[in-house]
Amino acid sequence: MDEICGPLFEWYDKHKRDLPWRATRVPYYIWISEVILQQTRVAQGYDYFVRFIEHFPTVEELAAAPEDEVMRLWQGLGYYSRARNLHAAAKQVVALGEFPRTYEQIRALKGVGDYTAAAIASFAFDVPKAAVDGNVCRVWARLFGLDTPIDTARGKQQITEVAQALLPVAQAAKYNQAVMEFGALQCTPQSPKCDECPLAHKCVALATGRVGELPMKSHKTKVMPRYMSYLYIHNGEEMLLHKRTANDIWLNLYELPLIETASAIGAEELFCVPEFVAWHAMLPGAVYKGATGTVKHVLSHRVLHTVFYEFEVEGALPCPEGFVMVPLEELGRYALPRLIEKYLEEKIGR
Ligand code: SF4
Incomplete structure (x- = not known):
């Protein structure tokens, strides 16, 4: 176990939250949870996930439902294109005859981006692909002192390369879960817990006083x-x-x-x-x-x-x-x- 994944996995085993989608390898459930959590806090997403899965226990049932019913269930979560895409992608999966198993096939589903495809592929099928979301960007940008803005193509590519290089091939699912959880609970946007961080001794941002500055962003969205x-x-x-x-x-x-x-x-x-x-x-x-x-x-x-x-x-x-x-x-x-x-x-x- 290397110097980063070792302490990271130890931290994860001790601190990980008990979330329903972590206890499953069913790609359909993982997919639904990932889409719900894209713009939603875990606390709010939890109830929606449980309700959605109870209402549509299989991808076939989701595909067969009228769109109004899907939208009704999504009501209050916002970003409604996610629900429309889920519904369209469920039809794609049913047409394929089974849930796709490779990163590329999963990425081809409607509304599924790089992150979601990597998350589903690694969590459900152990595909060794690094999943890079906002939490992951923050952790690696700080740990390695990377200052290319993460909302640029170059910044994203840099972080993806770092994340992929660190991934232990035999433990892709745990690695992706652990980094994301570490970003969500330990290396948080505001007030990261640097004084009790198992990676503090390797952290460039901490050593150079740049924790508050990283990750960099090129511009803010105009409201x-x-x-x-x-x-x-x-x-x-x-x-x-x-x-x-x-x-x-x-x-x-x-x-x-x-x-x-x-x-x-x-x-x-x-x-x-x-x-x-x-x-x-x-x-x-x-x-x-x-x-x-x-x-x-x-x-x-x-x-x-x-x-x-x-x-x-x-x-x-x-x-x-x-x-x-x-x-x-x-x-x-x-x-x-x-x-x-x-x-x-x-x-x-x-
Ligand atoms: S020392 Fe602080 S900034 Fe560095 S990885 Fe740990 S929590 Fe994040």
Whole structure:
């Protein structure tokens, strides 16, 4: 055992968390867990993983499910393209007849990138391929004092080469798990536990006082604001929803009628926006209650400034093309973005 993997494995045996996907070699389960954990904390991802696997115990059942059902189960996890890709890739696996076993075959599944392919291949099939995620980048960048920005192709390649060179061929799964866990619990982004680190004596960042500086990044993602006014139009029994088809955020999720503007607008200015005027004209006699909810929702590259305006209609609702009329008690069957779900929870207690 070499000077790095020896102490690392010892640390891992002592500190690793007991997570359900660690106890399995079933590629389908590993794949689902890896996709859920891509942008999600373990604590939140755990419940979703258990629920997803209970609902779709096999890849065949996932492939055969309607997309709405998959999206509904994913609701609240965000980054919905992950769910769509999972569903499409499940169909690819079923068409192949078995779960692919090589790195290249797994990498060819829809939505599966370098990291996920290496993780599945090594955890399920012992393929000696280093999996490189954010945790792994941080550990090796600090330990070896690598200062090429990790969000550049060169930086990623450098770390991947280091990670691959260190991988003990007979213990690929344990190695990948151990480095990731070490990054998640020991060599953390803020306040790494350097004073009780088993690799401290080899750590270049510690020796040169660069722990806080590494890993380097070339630029931060520019965060853009979006201004969204949602109309909650209902008659106490039914409401209007619309399935999102714009390929930006929330593709194929359901939302309330939306008016999006280039800048923030107040309730009065809304009466100058043609779409709002058209809805208002379509709802004669409705009680307009004004703004009944405000949410600021932060995504990785967008900040959504959202205001909800409510119309209570007496009698039948108009249902223009592209909209669906949904009984309030059936709302649970529709996959909604989390911020809309939260608003409706408060309004109608669903
Ligand atoms: S000494 Fe600190 S920075 Fe270096 S590997 Fe250990 S925890 Fe990470």
